[in-house]
Amino acid sequence: MFNKLVTVFRIPELRRKILLTLILLAVYRMGFSIPLPFIDQDQLAALQAKSSGDSNDPTGRVLQVVSLFSASSLSNATIFGLGIMPYISASIIFQLLGSVYPPLEKLQKEGESGRRKITEWTRYATVLICIGQSYFWIKQLSSGSLTGQKLIMTEYDWWLYYMLGTVVMTAGTIFLMWIGEQIDAYGIGNGISLLIMAGILAQMPGAGYDLLQPAFKNGIALGSEMGIDTLLLLTLLFAGVIAWVVFITQGQRRIPIQSQKHVRGRRSAGGQRQSLPLRVNQAGVMPIIFASSLLMFPYFIFNYLQQVFPNIRVLQELNAAFGGQGFIYNLLYVALIYFFCYFWTAITFNPKDMAENLKDYGSFIPGYRPGARTANHLEAVMVRITYVGAAFLALVAIIPAIISSYLGVPPLAASFYGGTGLLIVVSVVLDLVQKIDSHLVMRNYPGLLDAEN
Numbered sequence: 001m002f003n004k005l006v007t008v009f010r011i012p013e014l015r016r017k018i019l020l021t022l023i024l025l026a027v028y029r030m031g032f033s034i035p036l037p038f039i040d041q042d043q044l045a046a047l048q049a050k051s052s053g054d055s056n057d058p059t060g061r062v063l064q065v066v067s068l069f070s071a072s073s074l075s076n077a078t079i080f081g082l083g084i085m086p087y088i089s090a091s092i093i094f095q096l097l098g099s100v101y102p103p104l105e106k107l108q109k110e111g112e113s114g115r116r117k118i119t120e121w122t123r124y125a126t127v128l129i130c131i132g133q134s135y136f137w138i139k140q141l142s143s144g145s146l147t148g149q150k151l152i153m154t155e156y157d158w159w160l161y162y163m164l165g166t167v168v169m170t171a172g173t174i175f176l177m178w179i180g181e182q183i184d185a186y187g188i189g190n191g192i193s194l195l196i197m198a199g200i201l202a203q204m205p206g207a208g209y210d211l212l213q214p215a216f217k218n219g220i221a222l223g224s225e226m227g228i229d230t231l232l233l234l235t236l237l238f239a240g241v242i243a244w245v246v247f248i249t250q251g252q253r254r255i256p257i258q259s260q261k262h263v264r265g266r267r268s269a270g271g272q273r274q275s276l277p278l279r280v281n282q283a284g285v286m287p288i289i290f291a292s293s294l295l296m297f298p299y300f301i302f303n304y305l306q307q308v309f310p311n312i313r314v315l316q317e318l319n320a321a322f323g324g325q326g327f328i329y330n331l332l333y334v335a336l337i338y339f340f341c342y343f344w345t346a347i348t349f350n351p352k353d354m355a356e357n358l359k360d361y362g363s364f365i366p367g368y369r370p371g372a373r374t375a376n377h378l379e380a381v382m383v384r385i386t387y388v389g390a391a392f393l394a395l396v397a398i399i400p401a402i403i404s405s406y407l408g409v410p411p412l413a414a415s416f417y418g419g420t421g422l423l424i425v426v427s428v429v430l431d432l433v434q435k436i437d438s439h440l441v442m443r444n445y446p447g448l449l450d451a452e453n
Helices: 002-010 012-033 041-053 058-070 085-100 102-108 112-143 159-186 191-218 228-250 286-308 313-321 327-348 351-360 372-407 411-416 420-442
Strands: 252-259 261-264 267-270 273-279
Touching: 002 012, 002 420, 012 159, 012 191, 012 420, 085 102, 085 112, 085 159, 085 327, 102 112, 112 159, 159 191, 191 411, 191 420, 228 372, 228 420, 252 372, 273 372, 286 313, 286 327, 286 372, 286 420, 327 372, 351 372, 372 411, 372 420
Parallel strands: none
Antiparallel strands: 252 273, 261 267
């Protein structure tokens, strides 16, 4: 493996792409050391430490989920506080509109010119989303309705500084969007995915410290809070989850296809048997992102209603239930993951178009006539394997809650060392390895994961 890594850096073009990507990711991380100037950082740090240490604090868990998916750090109130989530939200909106709005669908099929136009609209939508989200977040910090106390310094608590903070946080997200596009154009890998992965990896050391802190204080004797038996179980579970995530992420259902034989003069072409791979986890991590984002709205609504009507017990119970870790929350979480898994697969996978493409290329699935019969068969197969993929995503999503409840692991550590964070990191790393392998194979070098001869 070391020799293969040396080979990677011996290729000038690939070396430049990797170094540029690392430099841009370093710039991205540096931005999290630049706080908003009018926020009381001491109070915010104390509140963050209290939330991370309290496993029953729903606000801290909600902020952790937001930070996980957006490559941001809302709890630190920096210039990159919103992360890249506004751009992801705008991209998802246009992708969903492309499946229901015919003019946008037509634009998507126009090739490079249509893609540039949609990208331009996505950037404009990102700016609008950033303005709304950043102003809402600063107002929450000024009112203290979410955090429980006002975190904006008194001398800066007026509308001009609200506007200034909105502009700064919007500019920070636009700069992150630019970094992601530069990685796409001149670096290696998917820029937005790498930003999210870098944000997750940057928080893993802190999660590891929270996990091992009881062992540092009380030792690792058998039966202690974080003894050797618990640490060994967590290590085995961590390795098992990684292997399982890689297996399912790479899993495919191969549909056999037969190409027709063409005779031209004395030569014959085609007639070969191939396979059409259908991914088990066709939707990727998007259903988890959709489900988590949607479940945040009831929490904010019930949190606001509880402050307005503090004596109503039902609101208190609903607020606690939607703060995470509860049975109702996990049940709704799983149900939404299944729904969005089928929903996203239906948008991204079109069996009718795939059947038409097979027919145009002179290929068919043995036992099924080209056209509608082939499309129905592909749809039936995708429905079955999507059920398995949704079950995988649902189990991955609730692993942190199980680990935190039954093994006494802090929620932050459980969310990063098992579950969604791990799924994102593994998926991005596999995609990055495939892109590096494509450069190596083009130059007749073995891939990073190829066996040595």
